[in-house]
Amino acid sequence: xxxxxxxxxxxxxxxxxxxxxxxxxxxxxxxxxxxxxxxxxxxxxxxxxxxxxxxxxxxxxxxxxxxxxxxxxxxxxxxxxxxxxxxxxxxxxxxxxxxxxxxxxxxxxxx
Amino acid sequence: xxxxxxxxxxxxxxxxxxxxxxxxxxxxxxxxxxxxxxxxxxxxxxxxxxxxxxxxxxxxxxxxxxxxxxxxxxxxxxxxxxxxxxxxxxxxxxxxxxxxxxxxxxxxxxxxx
Numbered sequence: 001x002x003x004x005x006x007x008x009x010x011x012x013x014x015x016x017x018x019x020x021x022x023x024x025x026x027x028x029x030x031x032x033x034x035x036x037x038x039x040x041x042x043x044x045x046x047x048x049x050x051x052x053x054x055x056x057x058x059x060x061x062x063x064x065x066x067x068x069x070x071x072x073x074x075x076x077x078x079x080x081x082x083x084x085x086x087x088x089x090x091x092x093x094x095x096x097x098x099x100x101x102x103x104x105x106x107x108x109x110x111x
Numbered sequence: 112x113x114x115x116x117x118x119x120x121x122x123x124x125x126x127x128x129x130x131x132x133x134x135x136x137x138x139x140x141x142x143x144x145x146x147x148x149x150x151x152x153x154x155x156x157x158x159x160x161x162x163x164x165x166x167x168x169x170x171x172x173x174x175x176x177x178x179x180x181x182x183x184x185x186x187x188x189x190x191x192x193x194x195x196x197x198x199x200x201x202x203x204x205x206x207x208x209x210x211x212x213x214x215x216x217x218x219x220x221x222x223x224x
Binding site for chain 2 (some may be wrong): 031033035040041042043044045048050058090092094096097099100101102103104105
């Protein structure tokens with residue numbers, strides 16, 4: 001049972017480039033979400049989804065897009081990378097009212 | 112808006128000392144409460160959770176937490192810390208539709224051998 005799988009683990013982008021962070025879960029969880037982790041700020045919610053075809057914005061959605069075409073996958077797209085998006089990104093999944101299970105994270109640097 | 116406050120940002124303890132990390136949240140309805148631990152360079156892992164029932168919750172690795180509804184608190188405790196407990200600890204809440212988690216800013220614990 002793989003749990004939540006994120007790829008890539010590390011990425012360096014140039015300002016203005018776009019990319020997609022992949023997230024897949026094999027636990028049949030309804031809910032999936034993306035967070036960014038910055039020093040001293042905890043985890044901040046970027047986007048979340050309560051099921052296939054349903055997504056919504058979190059606290060810090062600007063500059064990011066998501067889609068959820070299947071229960072398993074929830075990719076996060078950076079449209080035009082900026083240095084302010086340098087962060088560690090975590091994907092998580094959960095059942096309703098259950099605990100969140102986290103992926104290993106993607107460390108993104110935008111230069 | 113929901114918020115989760117962790118008052119201790121950085122705690123330094125010697126091995127065998129007792130630990131208490133504070134967590135307060137701002138939401139008056141039904142909540143689920145969690146403590147997660149993040150070891151250096153790793154992802155978040157669940158330490159313990161509270162959904163309902165006994166407000167004293169026991170988790171893994173000897174950790175426990177107490178839910179005090181009147182104080183909107185969910186403090187984490189461990190009677191005797193070990194060097195291997197060095198990590199960052201996050202309190203989290205989900206409530207309302209239970210589709211979002213709100214995290215505190217984290218407490219870095221450094222245990223000296």
